[in-house]
Amino acid sequence: MTPPTEPLADLARFAFAEAPDLCDPAHGCCVYHRAWSTIRLLLKDGAQPAGMDFFAEGLAQAAVNGRCRVLISGAADSGVAAMVLTALAGRGITADLVVAERCATPIAQNRRFADHLGLHFELHQGDILTLDCAPVDAVVAHSFLNFLPAHLRPALVATWARLLRPGGLVLLHQKLGDLRWAPDAETLGANRARLEAQARARGIDAQTAQHIGAAGVAFWTRERPHSTTREDELNDLLAQAGLEQIRLESLGQLSVGSPSYVAGVSSNTPQSLVMARRPG
Ligand SMILES: C[S@@+](CC[C@H](N)C(=O)[O-])C[C@H]1O[C@@H](n2cnc3c(N)ncnc32)[C@H](O)[C@@H]1O
Structure with a gap:
């Protein structure tokens, strides 16, 4: 099976132009959805979200008769879908993707990708x-x-458990515990300059390149949502939802290849890998 190619230049251009109209101001997500694909494209060479090996292993375990019906819980763009398709293609498994996302911008990007x-x-x-x-x-x-406030996380994990078939798996790639963020003005300026230079190198006009740079700074300095979840809290959430924890492992190092990692502006907290099973 061939891994999918994400038409990221088109998807990034689309989100940059359309997010201001498509994103609901009440969600405050425009700063995120407008810039995310553009940053992946221009600063991270189109990198997919980190964790491919972990997801490939878990999805292969969850698949039945060579197919895997996968619910993507929250999609900032089409990157997670691309990563899941790539992971399953590598194992020769056919994917049936279900994408749940509250915002019209990533939904439209996933439709274009499909x-x-x-x-x-x-x-x-x-x-x-x-x-x-x-x-x-x-x-x-x-x-x-962590995008949902702490009081809604029990309902979120219960939703995952409700939607899984008996024996199905929840796979999380997630920062747990304290997040440390301290982008300084100089590092932000340097990354803005990199974004603008990459945009111009792709033939984007100087004024649009400046807007892209400003959108990058707005993304990196956006208000971060809610508190995070500690490992012991996650254990409780899984147990309350009737899910059996199979794996909970903090990665010893930062996922520097991840599109969300930009040196000096991203959190220095390593990701954790979590696998849990609905009994049955
Ligand atoms: C941090 S992003 C997820 C990152 C992502 N998995 C990726 O790399 O593509 C969180 C996403 O969840 C969406 N979201 C937030 N609350 C939601 C909810 N209650 N239901 C569905 N989607 C939600 C946001 O619109 C946003 O796109």
Whole structure:
């Protein structure tokens, strides 16, 4: 099976132009959705979200008869879908993707991505807590848990458990515990200059390149959502939802290849890998 190619230049251009209209101001997500694909494209060479080997292993375990129906819980763009498709293609497994995301911008990007591949993704725009869909073999949540405030996280983990088939797996790639962020003005300025230079190198006009640079700074200095979850809290959330924890491991080092890692401006907290199973 061939791994998918993400038409990231098109998807980044689309989100940069359309997010101000598509993102709901009440969600405050425009700063994120407008810049995310552009940063992946221009500063990270199109890198997919980190954790491919972990997801490939978990998804292969969850697959049934060579197919895996995967719920992507929150998608900032099409990167997680691309990573899941790549992970499954590497194992010769056919993917059936279900994307749950409350914002119209990433939903539209995933639709464009699916069209580009000639595939169908089951797209659900709305609050994942109210999602109803046919059971899935696996839930993939990449850096999503902490997007919901702490009092809603029990309902989120219960939603994952409700949507999984018996025996299905939850796979999280997630920062747990304290997040340390301290971008200084000089580092921000240097990364803004890199973004603008990369944009101009792609033939983007100087004024748009400046807007892209400003959007990058807005992204890196955005207000971070809510508190994070500690390992012991996550254990409790999984147990309350009736999920059996199979693995909870903090990675010893930063995922520097990840699109969210930009030296000097991202959090210095390593990611954790979490695998849990719905009994049955
Ligand atoms: C940090 S991003 C996820 C990162 C991501 N997995 C990636 O690398 O593509 C969080 C996403 O969750 C979405 N989101 C936040 N709350 C949500 C909710 N209650 N239901 C569905 N999506 C939600 C946001 O719109 C945002 O796109």
